[in-house]
Amino acid sequence: MTDTQRALRLGTRRSKLAMAQSGQVAERVHQVTGRPVELVEITTYGDTSREHLAQIGGTGVFVTALRDALLGGEIDFAVHSLKDLPTTQPEELTLAAIPTREDPRDALVARDGLTFRELTSRAAAEGRTARIGTGSPRRMAQLNAWARESGAAVETVPIRGNIDTRIGYVEKGELDAVVLAAAGLTRIGRLGEAGELLSPDTVLPAPGQGALAVECAAANSALAAQLAELDDPLTRAAVTAERSLLAALEAGCSAPVGALADLRADGSAGEQTVNEMRLRGVVGTTDGTTLVQLSTTGHVPASPDEAATLMTRLGRELAAEMLAKGAAGLMGERAL
Secondary structure, eight states: OOTTTSOEEEEEOSSHHHHHHHHHHHHHHHHHHOSOEEEEEOOOHHHHOOSOHHHHOOTTTTTHHHHHHHHTTSOSEEEEEGGGSOSSOOTTEEEEEOOOOOOOOEEEEEGGGOOHHHHHHHHHHTTSOEEEEESOHHHHHHHHHHHHHHTOOEEEEEOOSOHHHHHHHHHTTSOSEEEEEHHHHHHTTOGGGOSEEOOTTTSOOOTTTTOEEEEEETTOHHHHHHHGGGOOHHHHHHHHHHHHHHHHTTOOTTSSEEEEEEEEEESOTTSOEEEEEEEEEEEEOTTSSOEEEEEEEEEOOSSHHHHHHHHHHHHHHHHHHHHHTTGGGGSSSOOO
């Protein structure tokens, strides 16, 4: 069997969500390359640690083992949730593809399918505080700020675990609701359990949320070129801006930072031209008492290289404005 005939080894985390999204990528890679793709399950530090992400740093805890396997030749390529990737890219590895992004918003899964306002109103009528679980300082900051603005009594409860575990807290009555990424719920077929998709006007998602990253060794140019057929230029442009903001803030994956780039495109599905981007960012204290929220817009050229340069620059400029407004003091320990 020649090297071009053997099965490609796709490295993935073991969780149900990771296996589902890696399986979807595997199907597309098989279509592009004509080669079978086998999933290689790899356990990461983030999977085995029971500490909260803010305590173990967040940055890279779900990807280091996968990258080590790539560099060691144990796998041919890996699939990551882009929001888990550190913003510094190793020279030995390349992000060969960032496929079309799923819905980047957060979703509220609450008892009886309630929305945030319905949930907090019911809790108030019962003379108690609504308890909402999340493992994200970013979500805590914005949910608590939202509650303060609306006069609702909310307690955000730090949790860990996979999607089943987190929704289980609601099903068992231990929590009134949990907040999860809509993309993850979609990929495992459970989006219908969400009572509400949270508007980015209220809760900005994590930088890169909803997007996947397909990574391989930079030296394997032939495979990188094939994987690049899965790339979506609009998604890559958007997440480049968001991750540039995150990098310029010197904040890790678990920092209370939200960002979303909205791209406006003209043309048919196969010939879209991006004209303008709006990048929004937020940093806040986890109790929601202080938020720094800013946005910027800019023209986006059609050339991918020029677009990447502009996205990076606008992300850095917005970060500089946010830092000037006091963002650094809201993030705790920054990722230096």
